[in-house]
Amino acid sequence: MILLTNNPLVKDTFEGKIKVEFLDCNYISVLTKCRDYIHKGFKILTHPLSGSIKPNETPYKSILIENIGKLDIDSLLIIEKSIETTNKFNRNFKTPNWSEKILKDFQIVDLDLIKNAIEKNV
Structure with a gap:
């Protein structure tokens, strides 16, 4: 398994x-990097749009693949x-400039x- 993430806390x-x-x-x-891996024979273990936060609202995403x-x-x-x-969300609603908190x-x-998903898959 590989955990793809841009979240420093997950890393x-x-x-x-x-x-x-x-x-x-x-x-x-x-998401694009995940697609590259899929083309190389990987399968998604966690849905790329999991959670209730819209993709334009958060800058962070973690995806588990194998x-x-x-x-x-x-x-x-x-x-x-x-x-x-x-892409649709990003066109219609820009990600706010969030505070560090x-x-x-x-x-x-x-x-x-991702922690819950990893516990189910490991």
């Missing part, structure tokens, strides 16, 4: 426990739809979502 929490690929990028770029050695069509459809949805809150929410 710090899971580094050394599972394979973490920290991406210094925005939300949509995490190598299955072949193209997983369901994962490809999910990531393509997630990218399309995120609110950004930290978003990191904690993302960490909580």
Whole structure:
């Protein structure tokens, strides 16, 4: 399994426990990197749009994937739809310039979502 994330709190929490690929990028770029992995034979284990926070509201995203050695069509459809949805939200509603406190809150929410998913998959 690989944990793709742009969330420094997730990186710090899971580094050394599972394979973490920290991406210094925005939300949509995490989705794009995930799509690259899917094309290389990986499957999504956590939905890219999990949680109740809209993709234009938070800058953080963590996605758990695993190598299955072949193209997983369901994962490809999910990531393509997630990218399309995120682009739509970004066109219509810009991400606010959040304070550091609110950004930290978003990191904690993302960490909580992925932590629960990792516990189910490990």
